[in-house]
């Protein structure tokens with residue numbers, strides 16, 4: 001049996017980093033996906049005693065662990081159907097040892113966090129039984145669009161479906177994407193969060209939640225509120241192509257917060273107010289051109305204010321500043337999205353803006369070596385297909 005699960009990336013409209021410290025944030029799914037395709041094998045089917053294989057198609061890298069080594073390192077784990085137990089320090093150390101035998105190219109050493117999350121999810125859900133997972137993704141990795149969460153959500157979705165834990169009774173037998181019910185999605189989300197913890201250290205949970213449930217959400221202290229966005233929100237995304245790592249950036253903000261607790265508490269409080277205000281504005285229905293423009297002006301101003309506060313947190317970057325200055329020449333407002341330090345920048349596209357302006361701004365941004373693309377905002381979350 002093959003199970004394919006796909007999960008979207010996301011944009012954070014406002015509230016990144018502050019959300020880790022208890023403020024509200026607003027995020028939306030985008031139409032770029034990571035897909036995990038899982039085939040379970042029987043011992044001996046591959047001519048050997050069986051192995052767990054991870055094929056990262058986009059990187060042209062395949063990793064493999066004999067089931068016998070997994071059992072030696074992790075014990076006779078039997079797989080778990082219910083809610084996850086967090087990865088213990090001992091388990092994490094055993095997984096780190098299993099990584100030693102793998103040949104990860106130096107330039108892609110950042111993949112090791114994803115591989116560790118994979119081994120944790122696979123062995124915890126299915127035990128040490130042989131199987132093969134092929135992963136493909138439309139998302140740039142490590143660029144602020146939530147590739148780590150999409151990886152963990154699609155992987156958890158595929159593994160839990162194969163284990164028969166979620167999606168029981170669903171599916172029509174023909175190849176089509178299937179949506180899960182709320183309880184199944186909750187369970188997938190809990191597992192994906194544990195995977196995110198291995199990759200990020202201290203995630204807020206916003207990325208895995210929006211990737212699992214889709215749509216546009218407000219997220220605060222683990223609580224998710226679905227936002228009904230009454231008018232389309234259009235965003236241009238600019239990938240600065242400056243690599244960065246969410247774990248290090250999140251840790252940097254926490255260190256700044258422990259050096260300046262009062263000042264940073266005020267910054268986080270201001271972000272919370274921005275997210276709350278933006279949430280209520282997106283839910284307002286604007287009927288005519290004047291109302292739409294006034295609504296978009298408010299969204300743009302809140303995004304601009306949030307960008308200033310992200311600079312206060314120390315997570316902007318010269319490449320991000322270049323995008324801000326370039327789009328401002330065309331009276332367009334931008335802010336970083338995700339962890340910052342490079343990665344992607346959002347530019348709000350007003351409904352009434354002329355296509356020619358957009359083409360000009362994209363051309364100028366690309367002349368700096370950046371990559372621009374448009375995304376659909378607020379679409380579906382996890383979907384599964386059984387072949």
Ligand SMILES: Nc1ncnc2c1ncn2[C@@H]1O[C@H](COP(=O)(O)OP(=O)(O)O)[C@@H](O)[C@H]1O
Pocket residue numbers: 034056110111112113114115135136137140141142143144145146147148149151199200244245246247338339
């Ligand atoms: N398709 C993938 N295959 C393997 N690992 C992945 C994949 N997507 C994400 N990851 C893991 O997630 C990390 C990137 O996560 P992160 O730094 O949070 O950035 P972002 O989530 O914004 O893309 C990568 O370094 C890798 O370990």
Ligand SMILES: C[C@@](O)(CCOP(=O)(O)O)CC(=O)O
Pocket residue numbers: 015016017018019020143144145146147148200202203204205206207246250337338339340
């Ligand atoms: C910085 C943060 O708010 C978002 C990180 O998103 P990304 O991994 O950069 O896509 C961290 C979090 O909320 O877990």
Ligand SMILES: [Mg+2]
Pocket residue numbers: 146147148149200207246
């Ligand atoms: Mg991430």
